Structure formats: C-alpha cells, structure tokens
Amino acid sequence: MTSHRLVGALALGVVGTLALAGCVAKADAAASAGLTVISTADGCDVSSATATSGTLSFEVANSGDDVTEFYLLADDGLRIVGEAENIAPGAKRTLTVVAQPGDYYTLCKPGMVGEGVGKAAFTVTGDAVAVHGEDAEQKQQAVDLYAAFVKDQVGQLVPAVQALVTAYESGDDASAQAQFPQVRAYYERIEPVAEALGDLDPRIDYREVDAVAEGLDWTGFHRLEKDLWVPAQDALNADGETPAWQDWAPSTPAERASYGDQLIADVQELYDYVHSDDFQKNLDAQGIGGISNGAIALLDEVATGKITGEEDWWSHTDLYDFAANVEGSKMAFSLVQDFATSQGDKGASLVTQIESGYSDLEAALATYGSLPLGFVPYTDLTEADKRQLTDLINALAEPLSQLTATVLE
Structure with a gap:
C-alpha cells in the first residue's frame, strides 16, 4: 500500500513532529x-x-x-x-x-x-x-528510529550506572540514593529490550522476591537498593509476609564491590547487544508490530509492578519508574501512530483515544512531581490516589491493546 499522509507524532509530554528521511x-x-x-x-x-x-x-x-x-x-x-x-x-x-x-x-x-x-x-x-513513500520504507524508518532511541538510552545508562556504583561501593549512600531513581529511568524506558535477552533482565532488575522464587542469585539495581535504604525493623519483604530483617545483614564492602561490578558488567552487555547486528535483525524481523508491542509491554510494566508499589520496595521511588515506563511507551506509540491513523476512521479514532489516555495519565503523574525535579515517595499516595492512577492506566491500556492489530492491517 502506498501512503500519502503527513507524518506527525506526539512527543513525550508535548506535541512534536516525527521526520522520516527520504520520503518527501x-x-x-x-x-x-x-x-x-x-x-x-x-x-x-x-x-x-x-x-x-x-x-x-x-x-x-x-x-x-x-x-x-x-x-x-x-x-x-x-x-x-x-x-x-x-x-x-x-x-x-x-x-x-x-x-x-x-x-x-x-x-x-x-x-x-x-x-x-x-x-x-x-x-x-x-x-x-507532505511526505510520500512506500509504506514498507516508512515502516523500516520507524524501526530504525526506535533502534536509535534504544541505543541512545542505553548509551546514557552506561556512564550513569558507573557513577551510581562508584558512590555505592565507596559508601556514599546519600549520593547513591539521589542517583538511583534517575539512573533507572534510562533502563525503564526500554526495559522490554532487556527482557527479551533471557536472564539479563533478571540480573539487572529482579526484585528479591522474584529472584528467591526462581532460585536465582539476587543482583542488580534492587540489590543495591536494599543496601541504600536499610529496611525498618517492622518492614516486610515484598511477599508481604517475611520480616525484612530476617536473615538480612548489610553488605560488606567486598560484597558491595561484587554487586556493583556485576551491575556494570550486565549493563555493558546490554549496551553491546543493542549495538550489534543481532539487535537490528531482531527489530527488523518484528517490524512496527514489535514497536507497538513494546508500547503495550511498557504500560503493562506500570500496571503489574509500579502501581502496586512493589517495584522499588525499599526506596519507594516507584513513581520515577512509572513515569519512565510511560515515556518509553509513548515514544514507541509515536513511531507507529501514523500507520494506525492511515487505517481510516477506525484507526484515527483509536489514535485519538490513545493520545487522550497518555495526556490524562501524564497530567495525573505531574501532580506528584516529575523526572527532572523528582517525585514524592510512593508511600505518600493515598489509596484513592492509587485508584485514580489505576483507572487511568486501564483507560489507556484498552485502546493501546488494539494498536498492534491496527497498524498491521
């Protein structure tokens, strides 16, 4: 199918434009x-x-x-x-x-x-x-732009993790606490990429309860988190049953060095992958359906982990992850929304619903802070606050779940 449409995209938080090369x-x-x-x-x-x-x-x-x-x-x-x-x-x-x-x-x-x-x-x-070009060419350009976004985020993640680990290993917990949620945002925007790589995401981002349940060594961001935010005497683990202090002792300097170095190595492995031919081949094989599914997967991350407060159990920095997941989801959506719009009134209506859903969700998040300036602790939210966010996630998830089928029609 030959497409004759203006190529426009909704940027993260404000209206912007998406330019595709070679189709004018x-x-x-x-x-x-x-x-x-x-x-x-x-x-x-x-x-x-x-x-x-x-x-x-x-x-x-x-x-x-x-x-x-x-x-x-x-x-x-x-x-x-x-x-x-x-x-x-x-x-x-x-x-x-x-x-x-x-x-x-x-x-x-x-x-x-x-x-x-x-x-x-x-x-x-x-x-x-007015932008013109074969539909296949424009779809490939969308895939290429998504690859560029992923590489950019991981490229920023590498030095940010190195700085976080330096503070953590040296015992500068105040600095590491301040860096922790900001560093994680780079990862959270592109998390489905790491999740596709077998045990890499578990090594980088598993919660303690998940690692224990699967019999894995617990490493990664959340292992550092528990050292940085020492659990209160009356706190429970994420399973809601086990006392947080049970069989727990702060990591020794040698253990901190081991956990920190492992996180650096795992993030470097992610960097190497997204700059490899295999990464591009996998994206090419998935096409715009893969981008669309990535938008859906990131919103699912919010619905299944962030909204419950279980992701950052010790630091209560869940809203940072929440916002980064939404940003990554919306960026992926922006790359495929034009293809959905081209599918007549049905596609245009779907895009309108999704745009409205992102706008409402972002507005609600903004009442608690922002990624650049910081968010309130997740424990500050009332049950009513959480219900409102849940309702907004569900309102967006329903039309977003139809996106992949629409862009592939």
Whole structure:
C-alpha cells in the first residue's frame, strides 16, 4: 500500500513532529537546506539554529579525537528524529531528514555514550510538508528510529550506572540514593529490550522476591537498593509476609564491590547487544508490530509492578519508574501512530483515544512531581490516589491493546 499522509507524532509530554528521511515529494526536496555541523570533544557547532520546513541535510564533520554521533531531537529533548552515528575522527557523515515546522534540539555525542555535548535549540519554520513513500520504507524508518532511541538510552545508562556504583561501593549512600531513581529511568524506558535477552533482565532488575522464587542469585539495581535504604525493623519483604530483617545483614564492602561490578558488567552487555547486528535483525524481523508491542509491554510494566508499589520496595521511588515506563511507551506509540491513523476512521479514532489516555495519565503523574525535579515517595499516595492512577492506566491500556492489530492491517 502506498501512503500519502503527513507524518506527525506526539512527543513525550508535548506535541512534536516525527521526520522520516527520504520520503518527501520532489518539489519539497528541491528546497533542501544544507547545514554543517562541527563535532568536537566539548561542542556541537551547527551552522544555523533555524531552517525552513522540508528536506534538511546536516553535514557532520568530526573534529574530535573520539568516534561521535549527531542527533536531531524532538522538542522534548528525548525522542530522536534523526541521527548520524559512528563518525570517525576526521570523517564526515550526512544526516538527511524531512523536517516539519516545530522546535527541536541538536546534540553531538563524542564517544557515543553519556548525555552528549553542545545541546542547542533548533527551530524549523514554514508550512507542513507532505511526505510520500512506500509504506514498507516508512515502516523500516520507524524501526530504525526506535533502534536509535534504544541505543541512545542505553548509551546514557552506561556512564550513569558507573557513577551510581562508584558512590555505592565507596559508601556514599546519600549520593547513591539521589542517583538511583534517575539512573533507572534510562533502563525503564526500554526495559522490554532487556527482557527479551533471557536472564539479563533478571540480573539487572529482579526484585528479591522474584529472584528467591526462581532460585536465582539476587543482583542488580534492587540489590543495591536494599543496601541504600536499610529496611525498618517492622518492614516486610515484598511477599508481604517475611520480616525484612530476617536473615538480612548489610553488605560488606567486598560484597558491595561484587554487586556493583556485576551491575556494570550486565549493563555493558546490554549496551553491546543493542549495538550489534543481532539487535537490528531482531527489530527488523518484528517490524512496527514489535514497536507497538513494546508500547503495550511498557504500560503493562506500570500496571503489574509500579502501581502496586512493589517495584522499588525499599526506596519507594516507584513513581520515577512509572513515569519512565510511560515515556518509553509513548515514544514507541509515536513511531507507529501514523500507520494506525492511515487505517481510516477506525484507526484515527483509536489514535485519538490513545493520545487522550497518555495526556490524562501524564497530567495525573505531574501532580506528584516529575523526572527532572523528582517525585514524592510512593508511600505518600493515598489509596484513592492509587485508584485514580489505576483507572487511568486501564483507560489507556484498552485502546493501546488494539494498536498492534491496527497498524498491521
């Protein structure tokens, strides 16, 4: 089927645009704007901070000493609109995107890990651009953009985990406590990727009760968590029955070193996987159905773990995980919503319901804080608060569950 539609996506928390490369009408392509980017160790110099809508070409030159990447980000600063990656020192790479009017950010990432450098506002003016192209081509581009998002999140997770572990192993618990929920957000946005890798997610993210039930060694984030938030004398384990202090003693420095180093190694394994050919092949095989299913799976994570308060049993930082799951789910939805809309009135109505569901859920979460500024402890929520969030999750889950079947019609 040939698609003739405007490609627009809802960004995380605000309305943005999704640009797909190589699918613009010839008349629009003729108006292509050429921009240059100089990437250095500490800068990302773009020749202009504005451009007119249409096909934009960013010629990225790496003047630094490390392999670098260049990103065009949506107005939330999180969702990737386009990227040029693996640019060797002294080399150049061109990123071409079809940019709709709106606000964006540009960013370079020397070393291809961390938050990047030189993040700057970039504005596209003019009229909306009609995007054309074979349906299969646009679907592949959606898959590629999701792969880029996953790699970006894991790329930020690696140094963040290293900093968390450094604080944990050195006994700087106050610093580690402050970092813990923020670091986990990178993982929670893309958790279904790790869950597909056998025992990797259990090693990184299993709760104590799950590890015990399956006869596994308990490692990962939540093993660190219990050391950082020493259980109260009257606290129970996540099974609701076993006293938290039963057979429990704080980890020794040597044990902390072991748990911390294991978490670093496991996250590095995740990084290696998402930068491998196997990862891209698996995403290609799943297609946009896999992206859609990822959106559904992340909302299921909220419904089955976060809303109960069982995920971060010791720290009560569940709302951070909750918000990150919703962000990751919404990002995945944004990549496939155009395909759902193309399925006539039924698809358009479904998209409207899903958009409304995300908006209502985000508004409710915002009353308790935000990822950048922090959330209240989950124990501060009343039963009525939790019921409201549960109702909103259920209201979103129902139409979202229909998404995969709709985009694959």
